[in-house]
Amino acid sequence: MDRREEIMLAAEKSFSMFGYKATTMDQVAKIANVGKGTIYTFFSNKEELFHSIVWKMVGEMKDVSEQTAIEGASFQENAHARIMQLLKFRETHQLFIKLIEEEKELRTPAVGDALTSIEKEILKFIAGKIERGVAKGELKPCNSELIAFLLFRSYVALVNDWSKTHDEQLTEKQITDVLNGTIFSSLLV
Amino acid sequence: MDRREEIMLAAEKSFSMFGYKATTMDQVAKIANVGKGTIYTFFSNKEELFHSIVWKMVGEMKDVSEQTAIEGASFQENAHARIMQLLKFRETHQLFIKLIEEEKELRTPAVGDALTSIEKEILKFIAGKIERGVAKGELKPCNSELIAFLLFRSYVALVNDWSKTHDEQLTEKQITDVLNGTIFSSLLV
DNA sequence: GAAATGACCGTAATACCGTTTCGGTCTGTT
DNA sequence: AACAGACCGAAACGGTATTACGGTCATTTC
Structure with a gap:
């Protein structure tokens, strides 16, 4: 699956479980099996x-x-x-x-x-x-x-x-x- | 004016200015020109x-x-x-x-x-x-x-x-x- | 002697500050 | 070129020493 999709799924999971404030970008990166920096190639920031x-x-x-x-x-x-x-x-x-x-x-x-x-x-x-x-x-x-x-x-x-x-x-x-x-x-x- | 009335007026003033939490019983007593204990002869507690x-x-x-x-x-x-x-x-x-x-x-x-x-x-x-x-x-x-x-x-x-x-x-x-x-x-x- | 007072008490909130965590960057790696 | 994760400053957290508060009660006042 493409990395952007992985990240979206991971983020959705994390936001659903912990809410906005309590999900960290490290967390999302980990769930998505992706380096944190990679997230920032698809999304300009957490928001x-x-x-x-x-x-x-x-x-x-x-x-x-x-x-x-x-x-x-x-x-x-x-x-x-x-x-x-x-x-x-x-x-x-x-x-x-x-x-x-x-x-x-x-x-x-x-x-x-x-x-x-x-x-x-x-x-x-x-x-x-x-x-x-x-x-x-x-x-x-x-x-x-x-x-x-x-x-x-x-x-x-x-x-x-x-x-x-x-x-x-x-x-x-x-x-x-x-x-x-x-x-x-x-x-x- | 009777003391109960004084206290009510003082309390109304204080609650209006500072809200519930930020008005203290000492404050109310002072505004009403009354000892704090006196308030408790008319009202059983702050609430x-x-x-x-x-x-x-x-x-x-x-x-x-x-x-x-x-x-x-x-x-x-x-x-x-x-x-x-x-x-x-x-x-x-x-x-x-x-x-x-x-x-x-x-x-x-x-x-x-x-x-x-x-x-x-x-x-x-x-x-x-x-x-x-x-x-x-x-x-x-x-x-x-x-x-x-x-x-x-x-x-x-x-x-x-x-x-x-x-x-x-x-x-x-x-x-x-x-x-x-x-x-x-x-x-x- | 009834009514009023304010010093006093225990609890709960606040302020302070050293430590940790986080979003985002950036350089090294594949 | 795409990716990774160590790194940075700022902001959040937590633990604790201090203060402030609601309510009481022994003393004073009239």
């Missing part, structure tokens, strides 16, 4: 290497989310499935989990930046779907960026944050009911 | 003193919010005015500002607890308004707790969080438009 790994993950995340869409299903069914998939990915994918943990405990700036750029990408992704819905005539014209923001934040609030202050999680039915009645209903043509 | 101050602030906040309601205005007009007032209070009131800052930087547990209990109280406050709207026949019956949660979180997201990732704040019109079209419209009878 760029990290960025590559994160971006690869964002790609996977979009793919996985995309795959949950069902041909012929309504906009809100697909939107719901896709966003739930995004949230699930976030709680499932090793690297993502580690980054959220690191952001909470360590406040590593590079990690904070990565997480906000991931969120931006997610919002762009959702906004794109909304625009497609509008173009296909399924949805009313709207400020897609704003609606994507409101929608995604609402999902995060209902799925993740509610249970932090209430002892039982909301059921998926409660969530779909309230959102179908509010945000989604305002979108449909 | 209880803090709790009293916070609760007093929550009372003020509710009062201020209440006052912005206009007799005869529609539910959503009043709800909007009241929630905007709550958010403004949060960004204006010295103690509140300090607590949010301390939660972000220091993670003082007592402060975190206080902030979550404040949020709980706000949500109860909003849920109460919704229930009154339902009782008066202005609103459809609904899960008031859930709607209050969604509504408040949406406001926080649109008013405070949007500008963290986008360079310009949303205008109040944009906010009312999007919420009137989504959450509020689903509530109205």
Whole structure:
């Protein structure tokens, strides 16, 4: 396998296991069976290497989310499935989990930046779907960026944050009911 | 003035200026012109003193919010005015500002607890308004707790969080438009 | 004699600093 | 030309001596 790939795999493994701060370039070099200097022929520094790994993950995340869409299903069914998939990915994918943990405990700036750029990408992704819905005539014209923001934040609030202050999680039915009645209903043509 | 009152004022001043962690009981005693031991005849410990101050602030906040309601205005007009007032209070009131800052930087547990209990109280406050709207026949019956949660979180997201990732704040019109079209419209009878 | 005080106590946080670790470079090697 | 790993300065870590803090209680005040 080519050395760049080896390095990427090693870095992904290390970032997933130890987070950004606690993975050292020596560590990555060792896992990749490569001299440390070699890493710097492919990536200009630790942060760029990290960025590559994160971006690869964002790609996977979009793919996985995309795959949950069902041909012929309504906009809100697909939107719901896709966003739930995004949230699930976030709680499932090793690297993502580690980054959220690191952001909470360590406040590593590079990690904070990565997480906000991931969120931006997610919002762009959702906004794109909304625009497609509008173009296909399924949805009313709207400020897609704003609606994507409101929608995604609402999902995060209902799925993740509610249970932090209430002892039982909301059921998926409660969530779909309230959102179908509010945000989604305002979108449909 | 009675000593309990002196102590409360001193504590409020100190917590507002320095936050929870950085105000010392000696400090409070000095400002209040009182021996440290005297504080303990009125409050069993620092945390209880803090709790009293916070609760007093929550009372003020509710009062201020209440006052912005206009007799005869529609539910959503009043709800909007009241929630905007709550958010403004949060960004204006010295103690509140300090607590949010301390939660972000220091993670003082007592402060975190206080902030979550404040949020709980706000949500109860909003849920109460919704229930009154339902009782008066202005609103459809609904899960008031859930709607209050969604509504408040949406406001926080649109008013405070949007500008963290986008360079310009949303205008109040944009906010009312999007919420009137989504959450509020689903509530109205 | 009830209320108030502040010196005092044990614990926990802070400041200090010698040592280690890390990201990145650069020269030698294959 | 591609790679390796010893090397560098800066920044992080850890151990410890010192300080500051919340809370108590014997003494004082009125």
